[in-house]
Amino acid sequence: MENVLKMREKRFFLLVIAILTAGVLTGCTMLSDEKIKLRDLDFTVLSEEMIPEELQAILEEKKAADSSEPFKLTYSDNEHLYICIGYGEQAAGGYSIAVNELYLTDSAIYVNTSLLGPESSEKTNQSPSYPLIVIKTEKLQEPVIFE
Numbered sequence: 633m634e635n636v637l638k639m640r641e642k643r644f645f646l647l648v649i650a651i652l653t654a655g656v657l658t659g660c661t662m663l664s665d666e667k668i669k670l671r672d673l674d675f676t677v678l679s680e681e682m683i684p685e686e687l688q689a690i691l692e693e694k695k696a697a698d699s700s701e702p703f704k705l706t707y708s709d710n711e712h713l714y715i716c717i718g719y720g721e722q723a724a725g726g727y728s729i730a731v732n733e734l735y736l737t738d739s740a741i742y743v744n745t746s747l748l749g750p751e752s753s754e755k756t757n758q759s760p761s762y763p764l765i766v767i768k769t770e771k772l773q774e775p776v777i778f779e
Contacts, residue, residue, distance in 0.1 A: 667737045675734050675769040678714075683766050687714055694718060695762055704778045708771055715767040715776055719747045722761050726750025729765040733779070741772060744779040 683691070687707045694703050695718070702720040706713060717729065726749070733744040747763055 669735045673734045673769045675767045678766040706776050713771045719763040725761040727763040740777045
């Protein structure tokens with residue numbers, strides 16, 4: 633009877649060790665999912681006149697559908713990738729958008745922008761505005777992650 637109890641204790645101990653080992657190994661693989669920047673991407677912020685016609689039509693549809701809602705979309709042609717971010721309707725003019733980061737990892741393109749409000753000393757147009765940025769960069773196959 634004593635041998636049976638010792639065998640059960642031994643099996644229980646081995647089971648606990650196996651579970652702990654699996655937890656540690658899983659934790660290590662979770663750490664490897666960190667995004668590692670491969671390189672910054674060169675880009676150009678396009679003025680309204682430089683936006684391709686087809687993309688301009690899509691942006692106008694987005695604005696007309698629900699101008700109060702922010703949106704994020706991508707568009708590509710044969711040569712370039714266009715990353716578009718609209719911040720929705722703002723109460724007044726004078727807003728600008730800053731590109732904080734645009735970089736490539738082994739699995740995605742990451743983009744981070746900020747909406748900058750008008751300076752308090754700046755005289756602004758009191759009619760609603762629709763801040764929007766169109767970023768043109770090289771055509772890549774990776775998905776775009778908006779941060």
